[in-house]
Amino acid sequence: MNVTDYWFCDSCGERIEKAEDGWVEWITYTDKKGKYKARNFRLVHHQRGCQFNEKEEFKKDGGTVSDLPLKSFLGIDGLTYLLSKIAINEIPTVEVLEMIKRLHILGYEASKRHFDRALRMGIIEQNNYPGYYSQNQIKTVLDMKWPEDFSKVRTKKPSLNLKKGFTVDDLCQLLSSCDDIEGNHIIWVDHDGNLNITLLPNKFTPAGWDNSMKGKIKFRYETLVAGNGYVGFEAAKDKKYIKELYKDLKNDWKKNRTGFIDYRE
Numbered sequence: 177m178n179v180t181d182y183w184f185c186d187s188c189g190e191r192i193e194k195a196e197d198g199w200v201e202w203i204t205y206t207d208k209k210g211k212y213k214a215r216n217f218r219l220v221h222h223q224r225g226c227q228f229n230e231k232e233e234f235k236k237d238g239g240t241v242s243d244l245p246l247k248s249f250l251g252i253d254g255l256t257y258l259l260s261k262i263a264i265n266e267i268p269t270v271e272v273l274e275m276i277k278r279l280h281i282l283g284y285e286a287s288k289r290h291f292d293r294a295l296r297m298g299i300i301e302q303n304n305y306p307g308y309y310s311q312n313q314i315k316t317v318l319d320m321k322w323p324e325d326f327s328k329v330r331t332k333k334p335s336l337n338l339k340k341g342f343t344v345d346d347l348c349q350l351l352s353s354c355d356d357i358e359g360n361h362i363i364w365v366d367h368d369g370n371l372n373i374t375l376l377p378n379k380f381t382p383a384g385w386d387n388s389m390k391g392k393i394k395f396r397y398e399t400l401v402a403g404n405g406y407v408g409f410e411a412a413k414d415k416k417y418i419k420e421l422y423k424d425l426k427n428d429w430k431k432n433r434t435g436f437i438d439y440r441e
């Protein structure tokens with residue numbers, strides 16, 4: 177089990193590498209009934225730009241910033257302090273519970289961003305109250321070695337061309353830039369030798385999509401059904417699969433094949 181020795185900043189999304197760099201903050205305000213309340217209980221970097229802007233928060237509802245170093249919330253005393261926050265009932269309970277999970281449940285902070293995806297992929301099952309996972313489930317999710325940030329991965333889409341040539345690693349990068357969960361994908365090559373992996377739009381069947389491309393496609397392979405790991409970071413780990421795909425692409429280009437190639441030998 178990976179022990180969580182870093183956290184993610186609720187403001188910038190980047191890692192908080194050391195407890196000393198972390199800051200817990202929330203806004204206290206008086207509601208319309210004159211009751212003392214709090215909102216936005218969060219964990220951020222202890223630096224300008226990540227912490228609340230006091231003027232802006234005051235403008236919203238006359239709220240003032242309360243804050244403490246992350247260290248005050250760690251360890252048994254930190255947990256006790258967080259429990260007392262629930263007892264006092266100023267900060268919404270769900271926000272305090274989430275902070276307790278993040279700071280005190282082993283592996284939760286490192287894995288929490290991946291639970292939705294893991295559930296949709298069927299890697300883990302929802303067998304507890306949503307948002308609450310066993311150590312076994314957390315371990316399973318952490319063992320997946322997810323890309324740190326899917327949106328960042330997806331922007332690095334290399335353009336590959338069979339005429340100019342590319343490496344197995346380039347193909348690996350292109351595959352991992354796709355998201356297997358988003359939908360079915362089609363691998364195809366145009367007449368200039370450009371290799372594409374296209375997310376099949378929902379409104380189209382593969383043949384319908386092919387027609388809509390109006391002859392742009394030189395050849396295409398069978399549709400890669402979502403959730404099978406044919407594209408995405410999981411596919412990129414399967415070196416044998418990538419090498420075979422690489423060989424097929426080169427051969428089919430060399431043999432000047434056209435149209436739908438149903439079965440890749």
Ligand SMILES: [Zn+2]
Binds near residue numbers: 188189190220226
């Ligand atoms: Zn930050």
